Amino acid sequence: MKFFIDTANLDQIKEAQDLGILDGVTTNPSLMAKEGITGKNNILQHYKDICEIVDGDVSAEVIATDYENMVKEGGELASLNNQIVVKLPMIKDGVKAAKYFSNKGIKTNVTLVFSAGQALLAAKAGANYVSPFLGRLDDISTDGLNLISEIRDIYDNYDFKTEILAASIRHTMHIIDCAKIGADVITSPLSSITGLLKHPLTDIGLDKFLKDHKKGN
Ligand code: G3P
Numbered sequence: 001m002k003f004f005i006d007t008a009n010l011d012q013i014k015e016a017q018d019l020g021i022l023d024g025v026t027t028n029p030s031l032m033a034k035e036g037i038t039g040k041n042n043i044l045q046h047y048k049d050i051c052e053i054v055d056g057d058v059s060a061e062v063i064a065t066d067y068e069n070m071v072k073e074g075g076e077l078a079s080l081n082n083q084i085v086v087k088l089p090m091i092k093d094g095v096k097a098a099k100y101f102s103n104k105g106i107k108t109n110v111t112l113v114f115s116a117g118q119a120l121l122a123a124k125a126g127a128n129y130v131s132p133f134l135g136r137l138d139d140i141s142t143d144g145l146n147l148i149s150e151i152r153d154i155y156d157n158y159d160f161k162t163e164i165l166a167a168s169i170r171h172t173m174h175i176i177d178c179a180k181i182g183a184d185v186i187t188s189p190l191s192s193i194t195g196l197l198k199h200p201l202t203d204i205g206l207d208k209f210l211k212d213h214k215k216g217n
Contacts, residue, residue, distance in 0.1 A: 001178075001179055001183070001184065001185065001186065002023035002024065002056075002163075002184060002185040002186075003016075003021050003022060003023050003185075003186060003188070003193060004022070004023060004024040004025055004026050004056075004057075004059075004165070004185055004186065004187035004188070005022060005024075005025055005026075005187065005188065005189070005190060005193065006025075006026045006027075006031070006167065006169070006187040006188055006189055007025070007027070007031055007189060007190065008027045008031040008032045008034065008035045008037060008046060008050070009034075009035055010035075010049060010050070010053065012189075012190045013025055013050060013053050013054060014053055015190060016190055016193060017053055017054055019193075019194075021193070022054055022056070023056045023057075023185070024054060024056035024057040024058060024059075024083075024085075024185075024187075025050050025054055025056075025057075025058045025059065026058075026059040026087070026109070026131070026165070026167065026187040027047075027050070027058070027059060027060060027061065027087075028061050028087070028111070029061055029063060032046065044076075044077075044080060047060050047077065047080050047081070047084065048080055048081060051080070051081040051083045051084070054083070055083075056083065057083055057084075057085045057107065057129075058081070058083045058084055058085065059084075059085045059086075059087040059109045059111075059129070060077040060080075060084050060085070060086065060087060061087035061088075061089075061111065062074050062077065062086065062087065062088060062089075062097075065089065065091065065093065065094075066093050067093040067096050067097055067100075070088060070093055070094065070097040071097055071100055071101075074086035074088065074097060074101060074106070074108075075106075078101070078106045078107075084107075085107040085108060085109045085128060085129065086101055086106060086107065086108050086109070087108070087109045087110075087111050087131075088101075088108055088109070088110055088111065088127075089110075089111055089112050090110050090111065090112050090113050090114075090118045090121075090122065094110060095110070095121050095122070095125045096125075098110055098122065098125035098126060098127045099125040099126060102125060102126030102127070102128075103126075107128040107129075108125075108126075108127045108128055108129070109127065109128065109129035109130075109131055109165060110122035110125070110127040110129070110130050110131065111131040111167070112131070112133065113130055113131055113132045113133065114132065114133060114136070114137060114147070115147070116147065116150040116151055116154060119132060119147075119150075119151040119154065119155075119162075119164075120154055122162060123154075123155060123158075123160040123162040126162075127162050128161075128162065128163060129162065129163050129164075129165040129185065130151065130162050130163070130164060130165060131165045131166075131167040131187070132144070132147050132148055132151060132164070132165075132166060132167065133167050133168035134147070134148065134166050134167065134168050134169060134170075134174055134178070135168035135169060135170040135174070136168045137168075138170070144168070144174075145174075145177050145178070145181065148164060148166055148178060148181050148183050149181050151164050152164060152181055152182050152183070163184035163185055164182075164183045164184050164185065165183070165184065165185040165186075165187055166178040166183040166185065166186045166187070167187050169186055169187065169188040169189070169192055170192070171192055171195065172192050172195040172196050174186070174188075174192070175188060175192060175193070175196060176196075
């Protein structure tokens with residue numbers, strides 16, 4: 001299972017990279033804006049900076065919503081670094097653009113996926129990643145994990161190579177449940193990744209070991 005971090009914050013990306021468990025980064029226009037990264041040149045430079053920190057795939061989302069401009073913008077993003085994965089919205093032109101990039105050997109991540117049918121189309125278009133938004137479904141009283149499970153079944157039935165990238169992760173249990181279902185990748189805020197470290201019995205046990213060691217010396 002791959003671990004991606006879902007942020008454009010360079011310090012958090014560095015912290016996850018330093019932990020030694022990071023396989024990649026996902027961003028979106030909201031995450032870029034949250035870091036105050038605006039204007040085309042600054043945004044492109046920020047993607048380059050992220051690629052300097054990590055070794056793996058870095059999803060960079062297009063702003064265009066029509067096929068021609070998606071292809072143009074995606075091509076520009078892909079030319080920044082071979083780690084860049086062009087992130088495309090799950091709309092008709094996004095599916096067409098995914099097929100275009102797939103034919104060119106450029107990696108894609110189809111995002112804003114909320115149904116099994118959408119995930120099926122993304123796989124048919126040859127997307128490398130499909131991003132179902134777990135937390136946002138949970139937010140509207142719909143079982144996000146059930147969607148991940150449905151997509152897993154469908155992809156396994158036909159041996160689709162598209163990787164399920166569980167997005168909109170909100171807490172540690174989402175990560176654990178995604179691992180049980182067999183999601184290929186989770187993309188998560190740093191807090192949910194580091195949350196996996198925590199167990200009170202680990203802290204109590206370590207404290208006792210260190211105290212006993214001190215007594216014996
Ligand atoms: O990057 C896409 C996704 O992970 C967004 O998550 O928390 O805004 O629903 P969230």
